[in-house]
Amino acid sequence: MEADTPLRKTSEQKVHVKSNLSWAERIPSKGWLVLSLGTAIIFWTILSFIPSTSRSFPNIIKVTESIGTMIQRGVFWSDIASSLISVLSGFLLGFIISLPVAVLMAWYRPIRLIIEPWIQFIRNIPPLAYVPLVVISAGVGRTPQIIVITIATFLTMSITIYQGVRNIDPTLIKAARVLGAKDRDIFLKVIAPASLPFIMTAIRLGTAIGLTSLIAAESTGASAGLGMRIRALNNTFESSSMLLYIMIIGIIGLIFERLVKLLERRLTGWQEKKEM
Amino acid sequence: MAGKERNVKVKIENLHKTYPSRNGEVTALNGVNLDIMENEFITVVGPSGCGKSTLLNIIAGLEKPTSGKVYCDDQEINGTGTERGVVFQQYALFPWLTVKGNVQFGIHLQGIKGEEADQLAMKYIRMVDLEDFVDHYPKELSGGMKQRVAIARAYAANPSVLLMDEPFGALDAQTRTQLQEELLHTWEKEQKTCFFITHDVDEAIILGQKVVIMSARPGRIKEVVDIPIPYPRNQESKISKEFLEAKNYIWSQVYKEYLEVRK
């Protein structure tokens, strides 16, 4: 069935080219990942030996051991869970709000002209700066954390989705109209699917922003959480555990990105351009 | 073709269109009058910027005239309508839909669903010879194949008027010739009123029963030339006496307009 499709042909060509490639291109991407990880560990180990950096970079063994320490203290899992809850609920709220706002901005010029400057203005302010204001109104606990992350993710996602909706090829809308589409059809059958790639990009950016605002969010007097713990560990100079926690945030970020990529491939595989 | 009694399908009456621009107004159409007969194949040539696309968009209902009227089946045109289909130069396929999904788009909007919609779509996919690519996405198709899908999609919505704005303009010469023949055959089989814009005089003559020459500025119809080449037409028609005569004449007229633009 697929034997004579143009797509198939290009992949065959690629296979053909591959046979006379340089050594660098012969290593599979999995191999490169292992290599990359290996060199990172080597660098890390070197840093742990250099006197001026060794206190910030305890070696891999110490960091691994600190997992046990944190579990014993009974905070390891609750910190991860707490941060995940904050990031995911903040992100989800931000996403739910940004969708209609983005569509309204793209659809109605006055709304865009009024709201867009606000968003651009607030977007440049680091979340840490407005944390105290949030705490004054929302108190301490889970609520202010979620609010901070919601704000941060909303700002980025609404702009990304809005730009996507605006950049929809107008001939697609014309094509739908001449085929008999009414406003409702245009929205559901053209605008919605056409903006899906941008929505996916927004989700990717949103989860990343959610994580990077974690420290700010958890400086609202949180009682658990990765960001809150890093600050607490700072008071006792426990650099092994700090480095561990920092790396856990990074790993969570990677997992998020993987999941979104997977979703992206399933939902927007029809796209012309391939993501680099 | 000739001799049969035919009705006026599309009537264009004293059409004017101006666009606002930074320094005043741009006149795209300045008093266009044209009658398009039922099942007639009309091709339109003219220098770039003379208002061909503007005229097509107004007939399609995608744009409003500044003044003047367009009637389709004696009804004044006010917005788009499924009796007028459009094929765009840049294909305008929905990239998230397969070939079948694209062809079914208009069918579904007409409330036809399920098996019936499938069969209808397949009929038009077969018409453009793409039955092996039913489940492919547009990104997996060549330019010529994409335009075939766009033609099938327009046909599937069953319009009585087909408006085409340089549909083969982006294709290479060989694919272009092939699609011209296919379009001719399709039209000979399932007649529709066709309004076809092109830059290519050969294409205008081989496809058209009439060639409309538009003048540079202001956008008006300069002349309508009858093309007496008999049907069925094919590439061999391009060496017929009628073809060469028409080509000579139309070329010289169009060339005058090009010179006009450059002045």
Ligand SMILES: Nc1ncnc2c1ncn2[C@@H]1O[C@H](COP(=O)(O)OP(=O)(O)OP(=O)(O)O)[C@@H](O)[C@H]1O
């Ligand atoms: N949306 C618009 N806004 C302002 N001016 C426009 C617009 N559309 C067309 N025009 C102007 O109207 C004139 C006619 O444009 P049109 O696109 O109809 O020409 P055309 O004959 O189709 O040209 P081409 O052969 O290059 O496609 C041009 O001068 C163009 O600049």
Ligand SMILES: [Mg+2]
């Ligand atoms: Mg044009």
